[in-house]
Amino acid sequence: MVVTTGVAATMAVAVTMEVAVTTAVAVVTTAVAVVTTVVAVVTTVVAAGAVNAVTNPTN
Numbered sequence: 001m002v003v004t005t006g007v008a009a010t011m012a013v014a015v016t017m018e019v020a021v022t023t024a025v026a027v028v029t030t031a032v033a034v035v036t037t038v039v040a041v042v043t044t045v046v047a048a049g050a051v052n053a054v055t056n057p058t059n
Helices: 001-055
Strands: none
Touching: none
16 A cells, blocks of 8 residues: 555656646746747847938938
8 A cells, every 4th residue: 555655756756847847848938938039029129220321310
């Protein structure tokens, strides 16, 4: 009975850890996606500013 309980507890811990790792990976993946999006937006804005500066130097 003790062995069965130990195995069940170990499995519960393993499942909990697996869920935690999966969640952590999802959070990191989301963070990377957000950073990538921000970099893309900043790059686009900088590029637009550069084009504007070249095409309209008086502005």
